[in-house]
Amino acid sequence: MLTRREALLGTAAGAAAAALLAATAATPALAEVQAADISTLPREKVTLVAPPFVHDHQQVATGGPKVVEFQLTVKEQPMVIDDDGTTMQAMTYNGSIPAPMMVVHEGDYVELTLVNPETNEMPHNVDFHAATGALGGAKLLDVNPGEHATIRFKATRAGTFVYHCAPAGMIPWHVVSGMSGTVMVLPRDGLKDEAGKPLKYDRIYYIGENEFYIPRDENGKFKKFDSLGDSYDETLKAMRGLIPTHVVFNGKVGALTGDNAMKANVGETVLFVHSQANRDTRPHIIGGHGDHVWEQGKFANPPAKDLETWFVRGGSAGAALYTFLQPGIYAYVNHNLIEAAELGATAHIMVEGKWNDDLMTQVKAPAPIAAY
Numbered sequence: 001m002l003t004r005r006e007a008l009l010g011t012a013a014g015a016a017a018a019a020l021l022a023a024t025a026a027t028p029a030l031a032e033v034q035a036a037d038i039s040t041l042p043r044e045k046v047t048l049v050a051p052p053f054v055h056d057h058q059q060v061a062t063g064g065p066k067v068v069e070f071q072l073t074v075k076e077q078p079m080v081i082d083d084d085g086t087t088m089q090a091m092t093y094n095g096s097i098p099a100p101m102m103v104v105h106e107g108d109y110v111e112l113t114l115v116n117p118e119t120n121e122m123p124h125n126v127d128f129h130a131a132t133g134a135l136g137g138a139k140l141l142d143v144n145p146g147e148h149a150t151i152r153f154k155a156t157r158a159g160t161f162v163y164h165c166a167p168a169g170m171i172p173w174h175v176v177s178g179m180s181g182t183v184m185v186l187p188r189d190g191l192k193d194e195a196g197k198p199l200k201y202d203r204i205y206y207i208g209e210n211e212f213y214i215p216r217d218e219n220g221k222f223k224k225f226d227s228l229g230d231s232y233d234e235t236l237k238a239m240r241g242l243i244p245t246h247v248v249f250n251g252k253v254g255a256l257t258g259d260n261a262m263k264a265n266v267g268e269t270v271l272f273v274h275s276q277a278n279r280d281t282r283p284h285i286i287g288g289h290g291d292h293v294w295e296q297g298k299f300a301n302p303p304a305k306d307l308e309t310w311f312v313r314g315g316s317a318g319a320a321l322y323t324f325l326q327p328g329i330y331a332y333v334n335h336n337l338i339e340a341a342e343l344g345a346t347a348h349i350m351v352e353g354k355w356n357d358d359l360m361t362q363v364k365a366p367a368p369i370a371a372y
């Protein structure tokens with residue numbers, strides 16, 4: 001007889017999960033030894049914060065490796081994604097799109113508890129690109145509504161890595177409905193430039209880019225569905241067309257503009273981490289640059305310098321460091337300008353400080369040509 005969770009997961013997936021768990025349990029001696037070592041490590045419990053902000057963390061680690069505990073709670077909820085009130089039946093970790101960024105150091109252990117409240121409709125899990133092991137831990141975290149599960153993985157590679165939901169048979173739907181975030185694994189001694197010289201940031205912002213596929217009615221208007229389940233068929237059809245209706249930062253057109261703009265001061269160095277779990281993108285700071293850019297987000301590689309636009313592959317997160325030299329409102333865009341201006345992929349950075357005339361000045365204000 002099928003248990004409830006096997007029925008929900010599908011028998012094949014259930015069998016695969018069982019085989020995987022059996023394989024994990026097949027080396028008890030090794031597992032016990034490792035567990036004993038890990039049990040002596042210090043533990044830190046981190047409270048995650050909603051993007052674009054990132055929880056407090058050290059840039060250079062003090063002390064040895066530790067176990068860092070995080071919790072994600074799945075929230076299935078309708079979310080407004082533009083200024084016209086277009087509403088998507090979203091699936092999220094902790095209620096935000098993107099999901100919160102988790103920061104650890106290389107050699108630390110990430111211990112993640114995934115909670116799927118009884119009130120949800122769907123099974124969920126997490127595939128951590130930062131983790132090593134089958135499916136990025138997804139099968140070990142398959143939780144039905146009313147369940148929770150915990151995994152631990154060692155952060156062995158430094159960089160910014162996407163994590164996303166990956167339930168059997170409906171991975172892209174969960175991902176484009178909002179279920180992705182980023183883990184940043186810092187080198188224990190912090191970031192470094194191409195010559196190995198230490199780099200530090202004064203602020204960090206996490207920009208999660210998503211493309212949405214909202215079905216339209218016969219009049220071309222975006223449809224609103226009563227439930228997640230109701231939205232599935234038509235959303236899948238829209239997804240298969242591969243033409244997004246929205247391309248947004250942080251879950252909504254304008255989520256990071258105007259009053260919600262990111263802030264910085266002249267002279268401050270800002271680390272921008274930019275993820276896209278599903279589709280390629282091209283971050284660009286209008287009026288600024290990427291002083292040091294890890295396009296692939298992997299800190300073992302030397303950063304590229306002085307980039308104008310950088311490329312973040314779908315399914316990855318990149319990191320760019322920039323020291324602001326002029327005040328003003330900078331637009332931070334996906335430099336596919338149609339996606340930036342028409343579909344929503346624009347953010348603002350409000351920078352305060354003193355203008356440097358040497359770097360730029362208006363030599364002659366606009367005037368009628370006859371005045372020359």
Ligand SMILES: [Cu+2]
Binds near residue numbers: 122174
């Ligand atoms: Cu999910």
